[in-house]
Amino acid sequence: MINQLKRITLGAAVTAAVLALSACSTVGSDFKAPQNVADAAFRHLPQGAASDARLPAQWWTVFGDEKLNALEQQALRDNPSVKIAAERIVQAEAQLGLARANQQPSLSVNAGVSNTRTSANTSQGIALGGRSISGNNFSVGSAFSYELDLLGRVRRAVEAADAQALSAQADRDGVLLLLSSQVATTYWQLRGLDAEMAILRGALETRRETEELVNARFNAGLSNELDTSRARIERANAQADLEEVQRQRNQLEHGLAVLLGASPSSTVLQAAQAATLPQPPSIPVGLPASVLSHRPDLASSVAQLRAANAQIGVAEGAFYPSLSLTGNFGFASESLGDVLKSGSRAFSFGPLALSLPVFDGGRNKANLALAKSRYEEALANHQSKLLTALREVEDSLSDVQQRQQQAQVQSVSREAAERAYLVARARYERGLSTYLDVTDAQRSALAADRAGIQISTQRLLASVAVARSLGAGWQ
Numbered sequence: 001m002i003n004q005l006k007r008i009t010l011g012a013a014v015t016a017a018v019l020a021l022s023a024c025s026t027v028g029s030d031f032k033a034p035q036n037v038a039d040a041a042f043r044h045l046p047q048g049a050a051s052d053a054r055l056p057a058q059w060w061t062v063f064g065d066e067k068l069n070a071l072e073q074q075a076l077r078d079n080p081s082v083k084i085a086a087e088r089i090v091q092a093e094a095q096l097g098l099a100r101a102n103q104q105p106s107l108s109v110n111a112g113v114s115n116t117r118t119s120a121n122t123s124q125g126i127a128l129g130g131r132s133i134s135g136n137n138f139s140v141g142s143a144f145s146y147e148l149d150l151l152g153r154v155r156r157a158v159e160a161a162d163a164q165a166l167s168a169q170a171d172r173d174g175v176l177l178l179l180s181s182q183v184a185t186t187y188w189q190l191r192g193l194d195a196e197m198a199i200l201r202g203a204l205e206t207r208r209e210t211e212e213l214v215n216a217r218f219n220a221g222l223s224n225e226l227d228t229s230r231a232r233i234e235r236a237n238a239q240a241d242l243e244e245v246q247r248q249r250n251q252l253e254h255g256l257a258v259l260l261g262a263s264p265s266s267t268v269l270q271a272a273q274a275a276t277l278p279q280p281p282s283i284p285v286g287l288p289a290s291v292l293s294h295r296p297d298l299a300s301s302v303a304q305l306r307a308a309n310a311q312i313g314v315a316e317g318a319f320y321p322s323l324s325l326t327g328n329f330g331f332a333s334e335s336l337g338d339v340l341k342s343g344s345r346a347f348s349f350g351p352l353a354l355s356l357p358v359f360d361g362g363r364n365k366a367n368l369a370l371a372k373s374r375y376e377e378a379l380a381n382h383q384s385k386l387l388t389a390l391r392e393v394e395d396s397l398s399d400v401q402q403r404q405q406q407a408q409v410q411s412v413s414r415e416a417a418e419r420a421y422l423v424a425r426a427r428y429e430r431g432l433s434t435y436l437d438v439t440d441a442q443r444s445a446l447a448a449d450r451a452g453i454q455i456s457t458q459r460l461l462a463s464v465a466v467a468r469s470l471g472a473g474w475q
Contacts, residue, residue: 026152027320028313031159031306034382037288037390044397045285055284059472060184062281063460068187071260075183076176078261085172092161092168099161102154105146110330112139138339141330141346148325153317156310163307167300174296179259181468185461186256191272192457193249198275199449200242207235207442210425214435227435234439238446275449277456280463285397285470292389295471301382308375315371318364321356389469396465403459410452417441417448 055062060072076082117134119125125132149155211231217223249271257267292298329347333339357364424441427433 026155026313027316028152028156028310031309033302034305034379036293037386042285042288042397043394044401055467055470055472059467060180062283062467063184063278063463064281065187065278068184071187071256072180072183074260074262075179079179079259080261081175081179082172085168085175089165089168089172092165096158096161096165099154099158102147103149103158105144108143110139110141110143113137113336135334136336137332137334138336139330139332140339141328141332144325144327144329146325148323150323151317151320153314153320153322156313156317160307160310160314163303163310167303167307170296170300170303172296174300177296177468177472181464181472183256183259184464186252186259188277188457188460188464190249190252190256190269191277192453192460193245193252194272195275195277195453195456196450197242197245197249197271198273199446199453200238200245202275203442203446203449204235204238204242207231207238210438210442211235213429222431223435230435230439234442275453277453277460280400280459283400283463283466283470285393285466288390288393292386292393292471295389297385298382298389298471301378301385305375305378305382308371308378312368312371312375315364315368318367319357321354324353324355326353392469393466396462396469399462400459400466403455403462407452407455407459410448410455414445414448414452417445421445 058069058072060068114137115135116137118132120128120130120132147154211228211234214223214227214231218225218228253267253269254264256269257264260267327347327349329345331339331341331344332346333341333344338344421438421441421444424433424437428435428438
């Protein structure tokens with residue numbers, strides 16, 4: 001009994017010493033996040049913009065549109081891509097659990113019963129006088145195994161799995177951001193077409209009135225058949241334009257239904273009757289270094305870079321010894337009634353197995369080179385994503401500025417075209433000009449009105465693009 005206690009104490013001492021040694025060093029290098037951009041400000045940052053960017057998590061609420069808010073909530077709840085991204089997080093966390101399990105001892109419990117009989121004609125049986133040995137064997141026990149993480153190879157594997165889980169979470173955030181921006185973009189495109197249809201309906205009504213006027217003048221002998229044909233052509237063109245815009249709206253409505261996770265056949269968004277659009281909100285921008293770190297795609301690439309760095313440590317660990325400890329404890333007896341008696345005890349502590357790679361045909365060396373190359377690829381990929389993010393922010397900010405200036409200039413054109421139409425119609429009614437002047441003025445006024453709505457739509461879409469390019473929903 002004393003010898004058994006000594007062996008157990010010696011084993012425990014060896015285990016404690018190895019654990020202390022494993023805590024002193026770790027293969028690979030600790031991860032250092034790549035440097036962020038050093039730009040002081042964005043090139044197209046609006047004058048007087050605040051240096052701090054503040055957007056609510058539900059960033060689309062800055063538009064103040066209750067219908068848009070409801071659509072966004074429905075999309076985030078029902079769209080299949082959100083569910084796919086959520087399941088990928090579950091998978092990544094499960095992989096992390098598998099990696100962490102390698103840091104813990106493995107303990108199993110077993111029980112068994114067997115009946116054996118040896119041959120009487122073997123050397124053993126002859127030595128026993130030509131007798132065989134037969135009987136029952138009952139056993140119950142446990143087995144223990146544990147890999148001693150001497151140099152942190154397992155810890156690096158856990159670090160890599162943890163980084164992959166963080167990457168999956170960032171990817172999920174990226175899916176939410178992309179989905180919410182697509183819903184907002186499609187919604188404002190729809191509302192833009194609604195406003196354009198309202199303008200076309202008004203233009204169609206105006207052309208009907210004008211056609212009636214021309215026909216009345218023709219019947220009175222004050223006009224000619226060419227003017228009546230032109231009036232009919234203009235009315236038909238306005239009707240055709242209205243049908244074309246309705247076609248475009250139907251397609252956008254179908255696309256919005258898919259984003260909402262609903263059937264296009266069952267989703268109907270009532271058209272707005274107003275021929276105007278709201279002013280775009282002012283999106284707080286902030287500074288490049290502080291804002292771009294919140295973009296989900298950049299957060300994901302940093303996590304991937306961290307995982308690749310940890311995998312280098314895992315590959316380096318293959319060059320060093322690995323140490324594993326096993327043990328067994330249980331009871332065995334020929335009789336079931338005696339199986340749990342003290343005399344039936346059986347246990348072993350060890351072996352403390354050491355495995356050292358000597359020759360592997362260059363496998364470990366190639367694996368290390370592969371891990372380092374993947375890290376360099378991940379680093380280059382992150383730098384590429386960072387530059388793309390900067391470009392997207394600058395593009396969206398430039399769109400906001402230029403669309404605003406374009407709207408100011410176009411409003412002058414719209415007012416002038418409307419005035420020209422009123423003058424041309426008054427002159428035609430007095431017989432001072434031909435109907436050709438009226439049709440030209442009508443076309444110019446309609447084109448100016450439609451251009452104004454299209455620019456207003458683009459300004460709203462530019463605001464959505466700014467929020468999306470900055471990562472949106474940060475605090």
